[in-house]
Amino acid sequence: MSLGVQLESAEGSDVELLHAVARGDEAALARLYDGYRVILFGLLVRILNSREEAEDILQDVFIQVWRRAKDFDETRGRPFTWLVTLARSRAIDRLRQLGARQRLATGAAQEQTEAVSDALTDTIRVAERETVRQALAELPEEQRNTLVLAYFDGLTQSEIAAKLNAPLGTIKTRMRSGMIKLRALLGSQLENFG
């Protein structure tokens, strides 16, 4: 079975799970948690630079999923995107509350130390991760850093321009070009999610 077919199948089943959660199916929420806890917790720790904060947000995210699953519309996005966007949005909000953006911004382009259990090495997520890392690595460094500062540190284009002491127009161009190239590099996967 190809990676694309596997992902498509996973997405389809996640849509069903979200519908089940919307109907109050606790087991469906448990299965969503089991499927996404590792990727979301890794993302939250990367953004917040704190396991304790990340645990709180991860809990909050799935409570929100329980409450808001009925709002999910598969015609407007994938379950994965919906979950990641929800988690990232909550984490950025918390980051801003903590006022820790400047501190964390210094480590924006640094790689997060990998800490994953052996049980995950045979999962589909590892292949996805390698694909995304490879795509990021192929971006020009200025474009990659701009995307990383926005995505993991929650900085706006103006804040990135100030931080890098670069013209705002330059940052906008780098961000737009970087996203266009990223979409092209990840295109096959995105098409599979259709």
Add this chain to the structure above:
Amino acid sequence: MTHENYKELLAAKALSALDAGEARALDTHLESCVDCQAEVIKSEDAAALLAFAAGPLEPPAYVRERILVSIRAEGAQKSASGRVTDADSQREGNVLAFERQPRNVWASLGSFGAIAAALVLVALMIGLVLLWQKNQVLQNELARVNEGMNQVQIELARQRAMGELLTSPDAHMAKLTGTNVAPGAHAMLAYDRTGHAMLMAKGLPSAPEGMAYQLWYIKDNKKMPGKVFTPDASGNGTLEDQIPAGAREAAVFAITLEPKAGVQVPTGSIYLVSSS
């Protein structure tokens, strides 16, 4: 702003990197632009994949349990508030339990440790209270013993002083007998040529509250006040005083019941009196 201008903002929108003003303007445009809606969804899908660039991490098992507890508490609250709908009722039959994660033994040990520590703390506090109470009892007992010893020492000192006074070569003795208000009372007053005097009285009635017995030195019908004393429960009392110079020779000694502070002129009945 043109459609093309808005399209240039879509990448930043997907990364939540727009400034507030641009974000509001784009949101308004998106409400009516199907083309931009489709584009932003694709950009958001691509942006979401960046989550894989962060290292995957296994969260603690208790996060799952917390979520389970929270959503069940919400369900219980909803039921308690009487807002359970038909749909909610149907859901209940569909609810399956979370798969149990292996219990965190160390967390359990931590809980037991906390309970044990709390019990030890309570036991220590009870022990401290008991020790404190016992210490208080012993302190009170010691205070009583010390008080008794002080009284004994004072009595011994008086008796020693009385003995010295009586054995001095120039000692004088005067015997006081009870009057009709205290027929069973009697006393002995010893004094030397310096006027140093000691009185030992027995059989006196208890002095009423606020009253005490006062010694008087009487010569040529002149009444000179001495000190006051209060007898014990047995009617025994002692007094050490200094006799005024003019009253040491051929004086009469008397004891009256007076206010406790003493008076300059006798006002009460005579209880004891020496012969002239």
